[in-house]
Amino acid sequence: MPIWKRNLIVCWFGMFVTGIGMSQLAPVLPLFINHLGIENKAYVSQLSGLAFGITFIVSAIFSPIWGARGRPIRPQADAAARKPRHGDRHRVHGLRA
Secondary structure, rough: OHHHHHHHHHHHHHHHHHHHHHHHHHOHHHHHHHHHOOOOHHHHHHHHHHHHHHHHHHHHHHHHHHHHOOOOHHHHHHHHHOOOOHHHEEEEEEEOO
8 A cells, every 4th residue: 555545544534533523522512611610601602612613713724834834845856746866956947056
């Protein structure tokens, strides 16, 4: 099995388990916040919505940043989807350095 396929399966399984965990947390979260001593039901609803939604808000903000950081820095290697050849290490935009 190629390593990218194994990594995809591991990432998919991790996201699946995380999704199940988040869905199991949703019904219990207001009870936990109420247990912390907050009696106002409107405030409990606001805090539980904020605590549950902050994960997705942070993901929406940082996903493009992480995606940009994951791109290769060397465009000559990315264009051919391979590492540069041995003789290409001294070239800068097609010119000999």
